Amino acid sequence: MSTDYQQARTALGARLRELRFSCPGGRLTGQQLAQRLGWQGSKVSKLENGRQTATPEDLRAWADATDQPDTYAELVSRLAGFESHIRSWRRALANGFKPLHEGLSAEIERSSDMWIWEESVVPGMVQTPEYARHVIQRYAALLGGAGGVEDAVRSRAQRQEWLYRPGRTLHVLMWEAALRSLICPPSVLAAQLDRLVGVIGMDTVELGVVPFAASVKIVPANGFWVLDDRLVVAEDWHAEMWLDDADNVALYAKVWRTLRESAVYGADAHHVINAARRALRPR
Incomplete structure (x- = not known):
């Protein structure tokens, strides 16, 4: 925070x-x-x-x-x-990315369940370090918070230890756009997609993808995280907003459940990921 x-x-x-x-x-x-x-x-x-x-x-x-x-x-x-x-990313990034990442990491540590939606980027909890580096560098270039990029990459990777602890479950949804956005070189995205295929088999992760062709009941908009039933972290271009009042937490949980109705899981999700992976191959 x-x-x-x-x-x-x-x-x-x-x-x-x-x-x-x-x-x-x-x-x-x-x-x-x-x-x-x-x-x-x-x-x-x-x-x-x-x-x-x-x-x-x-x-x-x-x-x-x-x-x-x-x-x-x-x-x-x-x-x-x-x-x-x-609403000020610039204020939050005044001391670089490291303090910003540490604040969220502390909240993740005290959570047992997370529900994540991302519409155009692979969620940080399942990012490879190289993919994370490119994402963070892009934000640094936009917002001027270049300090501590490598610390932020390490912090993001360390968060993923959460996935290997008993009693933790990550419920993650992505729009297909997240699988295809070339915010990084194709080789980096290919490795990231391979990572997602491996995540599908983890017993602590429920990974769903909303295909482009799926009928949706709500606009697939800004990414957000719901931590247990107590906190929402929502992002926009100008801000990272932390919302802990019951009404907002309930609203974001409802949005997540509505998006989930359009998602595919298991073998079907694997198929969508592999299609994105094949599209990266030179013709």
Whole structure:
């Protein structure tokens, strides 16, 4: 998670704690406030310690429950301010790719299930190092975050150790475009496709491909990751967004399930991958 985003979320949590302490009717404990709000006590703690992103509705309820409704405008303004920080790749890459990769790697480590959708690139969890290097270099050229490319490649490769641990499952979907996009030399893409064929046989990986010819119920758009049922990491050209509110997590999970309805698996997925592999051969 980008440093500026987390710092801003922590600062909002500290402000929420101040309101709990300065309640006109007397300081409230976290449990007392949770009872007023009808929440679990853990939610109060997560919001105050910057471990969960508040929604505007959460902030309205907090301001009212602490008998300080006039503070809502300030709180929602703070929320809008740090949400804009999420949208800055350039800020996140100010110190190179390594810190950015380390933040996501930490979240992956504490996850037991991941659901990934990628529309035009092979997902990082199943990338070869050489393919990963070309992808990261392309982003570096676009966004100006050239520092730490090799560290990022190593970090991405190390993440894949997650796939070999008991109790972990990767549910990955790709559009066929991801198998054919020449973001790297053909020889590198060929090796990457060979890697995908091997992944199909792993008991910790469920790999599906949405063929070009498949009928789809939703536009195959931007890539995203759902980690357990607690966090979504979604990417766009300008941003990596971390979403941990229940409504957004549920929405992205629904999008993933809808895309899955158009996917092929097993031997059928193998056939689509091999067709892309054959297309790379000189004629």
